[in-house]
Amino acid sequence: MEPPQSESMPQDLSEALKEATKEVHVQAENSEFMRNFQKGLLTPEGLKMVMASLYHIYTALEEEIERNKGNPVYAPLYFPEELHRKVALEQDMAFWYGPHWQEIIPYTPAVQRYVGCLHEVGRTEPELLVAHAYTRYLGDLSGGQVLKKIAQKALNLPSSGEGLAFFTFPNINSAAKFKQLYRARMNTLEMTPEVRRRVIEEAKTAFLLNIQLFEELQGLLTQGPKDQSLLEAPGLHRRAGSRAQDPTPVEAPRGKTQLSSFSQAPLIRWVLTLSFLVATVAMGLYAI
Numbered sequence: 001m002e003p004p005q006s007e008s009m010p011q012d013l014s015e016a017l018k019e020a021t022k023e024v025h026v027q028a029e030n031s032e033f034m035r036n037f038q039k040g041l042l043t044p045e046g047l048k049m050v051m052a053s054l055y056h057i058y059t060a061l062e063e064e065i066e067r068n069k070g071n072p073v074y075a076p077l078y079f080p081e082e083l084h085r086k087v088a089l090e091q092d093m094a095f096w097y098g099p100h101w102q103e104i105i106p107y108t109p110a111v112q113r114y115v116g117c118l119h120e121v122g123r124t125e126p127e128l129l130v131a132h133a134y135t136r137y138l139g140d141l142s143g144g145q146v147l148k149k150i151a152q153k154a155l156n157l158p159s160s161g162e163g164l165a166f167f168t169f170p171n172i173n174s175a176a177k178f179k180q181l182y183r184a185r186m187n188t189l190e191m192t193p194e195v196r197r198r199v200i201e202e203a204k205t206a207f208l209l210n211i212q213l214f215e216e217l218q219g220l221l222t223q224g225p226k227d228q229s230l231l232e233a234p235g236l237h238r239r240a241g242s243r244a245q246d247p248t249p250v251e252a253p254r255g256k257t258q259l260s261s262f263s264q265a266p267l268i269r270w271v272l273t274l275s276f277l278v279a280t281v282a283m284g285l286y287a288i
């Protein structure tokens with residue numbers, strides 16, 4: 001007879017993680033930001049925000065992976081050439097924000113929380129790093145590929161993949177085969193039942209950190225035109241420790257046009273309101 005634990009929870013870590021995160025995965029897919037993304041209702045501001053967030057997240061994740069690459073709790077999952085996203089995201093940052101992207105990209109509270117969690121795990125509980133790597137990299141190799149096509153179409157981006165390097169894995173021929181290899185490697189990790197339980201909990205936490213990020217981004221994107229400027233205001237969300245410099249890019253970053261037309265919206269609204277008032281008063285006088 002099977003032990004009771006395996007009746008409810010699959011034996012392989014890869015299966016257990018998939019099973020345990022099913023519900024939060026649905027929640028992530030159904031977050032307003034992701035629903036809009038899937039419908040192609042994506043703006044350059046939205047994509048810029050999420051890409052900048054991912055830049056900070058992957059910088060932290062990959063810093064902690066490098067720290068733990070020789071640790072047997074992570075070593076079998078060390079695939080820098082195939083998976084690591086930091087360099088790709090740097091290219092995307094330059095595309096979207098211009099050459100001075102490092103000084104101007106946003107660093108919002110939800111991202112700071114996520115980054116803080118990654119450093120904490122990498123430094124103090126490296127046995128849980130697998131949960132974070134699984135959540136991001138297997139996600140990017142799955143739904144991420146659909147999202148790339150949607151973004152390309154919605155924003156009319158070049159098919160060369162410029163601006164979306166994050167979604168491209170040039171050193172992986174078959175995502176399906178690589179995911180199989182990755183799952184097999186996860187299943188070789190030796191862990192006590194207690195650590196395994198914590199890894200599974202940490203994967204759910206990782207999903208929740210992503211969901212909180214989407215909620216925050218959606219909130220920022222739907223705020224009034226005045227607050228739209230916060231989306232890339234240097235200083236307000238600048239990464240801790242970065243130097244204050246002229247944020248004006250030499251080359252116009254992508255998505256600027258839309259932002260500047262946003263900033264004209266209040267003026268247009270005032271002119272329309274004023275015209276309406278003048279017309280109402282004129283009609284009133286005429287009626288008298």
Ligand code: HEM
Pocket residue numbers: 014017018025028029034035037038134135136138139140142143144146206207210
């Ligand atoms: C619009 C949003 C999303 C869509 C359409 C989507 C879609 C998918 C699809 C089609 C798969 C493959 C399922 C399979 O092979 O059985 C998958 C797997 C996965 N997704 Fe997502 N996903 C989305 C968002 C996310 C997010 C936000 C995360 C986490 C940050 C994530 C993490 C994962 C992971 C870890 C897997 C691998 C599951 C496993 O095989 O163990 N996904 N996703």
